[in-house]
Amino acid sequence: MDPLLHRLAQGVAIALGTLAVLACTQSSGPVSPWMMTTASTLSSDVGSDSAGGSDSSDAASGTPSESSQGPGATSGMQDTENDATTDGDCEVPDPSPAWQLEHLEDVVAALSGxxxxxxxxxxxxxTADRRALVATWLIEQYGVLGIAAESHDYGSGTNVVATVPATMPSxxxxxxxxxxxxVAGAPGANDNATGVAVVTAAARYLDTVPCRTxxxxLxxxxxxxxxxxxSAAFAAKLVADRTPVISVHTIDQLGWDADGDRFIEIERPDAGLFEFYDDVLMEVPAVGGLTVTDTGFTxxxxFRAAGFPxxxxxxxxxxxxxxxxxHLPSDTYDTVEFGFTTAASSMVNRAxxxxxASP
Ligand SMILES: [Zn+2]
Incomplete structure (x- = not known):
């Protein structure tokens, strides 16, 4: 095995947090693969502002491992499949929801032609035209789901930003x-329709988490x-807006696992973030393990350059x-190992x- 591959034993829980994504639901709107998926229960308390952050004490500190003991602490998270918590009103739903695979397949299919x-x-x-088509489509899908989303135009391009707000003071x-x-000439199914699929699935899932701190x-x-x-433009926006960011997690390519070991690579984790995922992994048996690397280039x-963990x-x-x-024309839908993508999605959702989750 590659010397860089570290099979990590179960670690000690260190809380930290982060992530989210999109949600999906059925609708009577225009037909799209994304919307063909079965509706999930969606909370209706979607906010319109992402900044939130009324108290940014630890968020702005850049010390993620210290910043959110509550959300990551084991007290509120269960090992059981049903995730029953001691507080029934704040029960955390299964991170592998019934709609998961279909959602992932639909998003990758749409983005990869x-x-x-x-x-x-x-x-x-x-091209600018095709990127704009995708950006518009993503915002439409979020709208169907009742998740607030907007474009972030920065001149040469457009990011799409969705928000799953806290349900209490953030x-x-x-x-x-x-x-x-x-890249030109590549359908980009793996790179990086899979990442967008996992992010949107996380949004959809997180929107069903009832008590959000x-x-x-997304x-x-x-x-x-x-x-x-x-991403550079978005990092600059976060700085300019003084957004109380705790940590930033990015995904690039989650669709290949030829050896079937279900390992996920963790790239350059800043303080506390590896431990965070290592702990989460104990609750996601579908993922085989983590490989830590020092790879950049995505x-x-x-965000690290802008000062964010x-x-x-x-x-x-x-x-x-x-x-x-x-980056080849052969990066097509049928080359994606959706079993791996699904396992990774479950880990992200759980993380x-x-x-x-409310402690
Ligand atoms: Zn990529």
Whole structure:
């Protein structure tokens, strides 16, 4: 095995938090793969403002491992499949919801040209027109789900930002993101429709977590492939807005697992973030383990550079168990290992639920 691969034993719980994403539900609106999925229960308390953060004491400190003992503490999280908590009103739902696989498949299909978006079968997501089509579609899907979402235009491109707000005074903001653009000529199913699928599924899931202590921003970044432009612009926005960010988690490629070990690579985890995922892993048996690497070159770099604690999630890129279709026309829907994507989605859901669950 690659020397970089660390099979990590179950660790001690250190809380920290973060992530979120989108949600989906059925609707009578225009047909799209995303909306064909079965409706889930959606909370109706969607807020309109992402900043939240009335008290940013620990959020702004940049010390994630200290910042959210409550959300990550084991007291409120259960090991059982049903996740029953001692407080029935704040029961955390199963991080592997019934709609999960179909949701992931539908989003990857739409973004990679396996199925149409507004009648268009996308050949790639590299041109301004096609990127705009995707951005608009994502906002529409969030709207159908009742999740607040808006575009963040920064000049050369557009990020899509959805918010799953805290249900009580926010203790800070967690960010989960994935780039939605692709290189020219590549359908980008793995890179990075899978990441967008996991992020949107997390939004949908987190919206069903009843007692939320943090706001979660779910971001689809534009122009990663041409120099991390979208994530850099969004990091600058967070700084300018003085958003009380606790940590930023970005996903790039979660669709390949040829050796079937269900390992997920954790890239450059800042203080506390590896321990956080290592602890979460104990509650997600579908994931085989974590590989820690020092790899950069994708969106998490933008946030670290802006001073935010950050981490990247991906398939085993450094260890070599990564798609051979990278940036090629063959990066298509049918090459994605959805069993792996689903396992990763469950881990992300569990991680963010842990981070935002009421203690
Ligand atoms: Zn990528």
């Amino acid at each position: 396996e199925s149409p978006i507004d009648g268009v079968m996308l050949s790639d997501r590299a 203790q800070g903001v967690l960010v989960l993101g994935a780039h939605y653009d692709s 943090h706001d979660v921003l 971001v689809a970044f534009d122009q990663e492939e041409v120099g991390l432009l979208g 969106d998490h770099v933008s 950050a981490v990247g999630l991906t398939e085993e890129y450094v260890s070599g168990d990564t798609t051979p279709h990278y 963010f639920a842990t981070a935002i």
